[in-house]
Amino acid sequence: MNQVLRDKKAIAAFVVPGLILYTLLVILPIVWSGYYSFFDGTAGMKNWAFAGLKNYGKLFKDKNFLNSLSVNMRYVLMVTAGQVFFGLLMALIFKFWVKKFGALVRTIVFFPVVLPTVAVAQLFAKIYEIQPHYGLLNSLLAGVGLESWVQPWIGKSSTALGALAAMDIWVAIGFYSVIIYGALLDISNEIIEAAQIDGCNGLQLFLHILAPLLRPILVTCVIFSFTGTVKMFESALALTGGGPGTATRSLSMYMYDTAFTYMKTGYGSTIALVIFLICVVGSRIIRFFDWDYRK
């Protein structure tokens, strides 16, 4: 019997094709990015030269990089906090307040999750629009007499990042609420009822009973949201194109411009590697808050 499961030919047939593809197009590029980050100039051109750690030193003095880092981190904080907080809130509403049509309400809230990012961004661009005519948001504001609130939401630096974050939170609330709702269902009703008989109010019930039990899933949600938002690219590109100016230009977008518009392959790779490191180190740190997982 083991003969069959030790069949070397079969193992090779099962693993090798995928392994080659994965190695060439996923692993090799990472190693390659690391190698490129020690070079200056455009790969394959005359100005391509070994530069040691110069690119890494340059990061700390590069205003554009520091700006993108700051934009990206503010976006991560806003969106991760928003997605997980509203996801949790929505899950609690599903569990305790939605009595009728529960499945229907969850289906509707989850709906935006399945929509393509670019389509959502095009839709929101029109919602936030002010020129040539008011978009949905501005026309609603004007319609209810809040004319003074009408503004170019994605056209000025002070509101663009917030408008982008609001869109990305809206899109993902359904995702996180369904996950957290699933975890809430796993908590036995007896525990909740016992707490209510003991006179717990809603807040106490949440802080002392639900929150500790939900912690592992919340940590997982934060990691999911964090790794998704560090990569910030598609939604920002499609909604604001990084603008106005550089107000919503993320690390990935800066890397993209550096490597593909300005053809600085080496420096672009350095930024690409920084994104990877933030992703790995960040999720390690967040995982630390899941005590059970560490054991």
Place this chain on the structure above:
Amino acid sequence: MSSKNTRKLAEALKTVLIVVIVLVFLYPLFWMVTASFKQPTEFVSKPAYALNSGFYFQNYVDAWTRGHMSVYFVNSLINTLLSLVLIVIFSVTISFALTKMQWKLKGFMAAYFGFGIMVPVATTLIPLAQIFQKTGLYNTRTGLVLVYTASAISFSVYLITGYLRALPDEIIEAGIVDGCSIYRLMIDIVLPLMKNAIITVLVIQFFFKWNDLIYSMTFASKSSLKTMQTGLLYFENEFGSKNWGAIFASVSISVMPMLFMYLALNKAVIEGMTAGAVKG
């Protein structure tokens, strides 16, 4: 006020809140569909929240023909379906070898395939561009499908090995005792049992591939190869920012496949999309 009335009021407020929530998620999409049927003059003469006065299908015709959505739609569909086939084949076979078969490098390979889950697309983009340029895969469908497949392997293997571990070894052993070859075993016993896992992978990867922008805008910039998302991104440049009707129509077209899949396979889609996080 008596406590009974207070409770009634609270219930009413909860209902109002839930209605508001439903509106927040549904209304933008409803608005999108109504706007896609508006005539150009309606956008100017009426406020944006007004309903469409009729069904102006010309927007869809414009998007589909002059906006090249027909080409982009077909490209997205072909790329997505081709890579889904490859993803399922590779991830099922790899996962089976990693869980049920006996070989020396098994543990190392499991970690090696797992590593890719953490990798951001941006980090692989520059070398990929170099690889594609050197091998002639730049601006080809083959290149795009290959990178779609490769980038999906880690996550799919992770999901399927999760299911396979829960599959009792006895079933496989029974198959072997009955004289199944390893390939028969895969096709006749493992595949049918993995139906749910495969559906999960298909749902998630359909979404990822249909949704892809960064790979396709980088590696398939030729207009005959552009996908739905790349086309949408540059739609305004080619079509003018004034033509709202056509923009809404093309956004609606790009949403359609996901919408139908979601309505038809509602439960499978929700379970599939959240499977990664729940298992994580």
